[in-house]
Amino acid sequence: MDSIYQFDFAILDTLQKLHFTVLNYIMAFFTTIGNNGYVWILVTILLLLIKRYRVMGLASALSLIIEFVLNDLILKNLIARPRPFTLRPEIDTIVSQPSSYSFPSGHTASAFAAATAIFMFDKRLGTIAYVVATLIGFSRNYFFIHYPTDVLCGALLGILVGVLCSLLIKQIVKRLGQRQEPPSQPQHQ
Numbered sequence: 001m002d003s004i005y006q007f008d009f010a011i012l013d014t015l016q017k018l019h020f021t022v023l024n025y026i027m028a029f030f031t032t033i034g035n036n037g038y039v040w041i042l043v044t045i046l047l048l049l050i051k052r053y054r055v056m057g058l059a060s061a062l063s064l065i066i067e068f069v070l071n072d073l074i075l076k077n078l079i080a081r082p083r084p085f086t087l088r089p090e091i092d093t094i095v096s097q098p099s100s101y102s103f104p105s106g107h108t109a110s111a112f113a114a115a116t117a118i119f120m121f122d123k124r125l126g127t128i129a130y131v132v133a134t135l136i137g138f139s140r141n142y143f144f145i146h147y148p149t150d151v152l153c154g155a156l157l158g159i160l161v162g163v164l165c166s167l168l169i170k171q172i173v174k175r176l177g178q179r180q181e182p183p184s185q186p187q188h189q
Helices: 002-016 021-049 051-079 104-119 122-143 147-182
Strands: none
Touching: 002 122, 021 051, 021 104, 021 122, 051 104, 051 122, 051 147, 104 122, 104 147, 122 147
């Protein structure tokens, strides 16, 4: 475990050297839109409201719910990893310090769960969502709120949940579509 902490802190310490005012504002924007998954909840609602994207919205909604239960209610409390700023209180995190445990990153897990669900239905929109998700995850390291391994594992969890939930929704929609088709009429010859 010491080698993981050494790896994590080496990256976090390097990121502290990158801080400057403009980048602080940019990273604060991405951290803030990731708070409580608000941006992803908003995107999901918009997808659900547009008929063309409704199935994608269902996959995103299911992904966010499953990710929240696994990540925030189970894994964080089971692993109970302290946040990096608690071990290095001299670091100015710039943004507010969460009181929950660190592993895995909830911001990152929800971002990648929703981005993956979107990507599974629309590669172009999904690519944009992945860029935003990556910036949200990076911002958590930039501000010393999460360890890099928290963000990496959060991303992996989010991707896994997004893929599985999207496949499940696609299967349900396919089965419902088969039930709604009228029986084929015999052809007269």
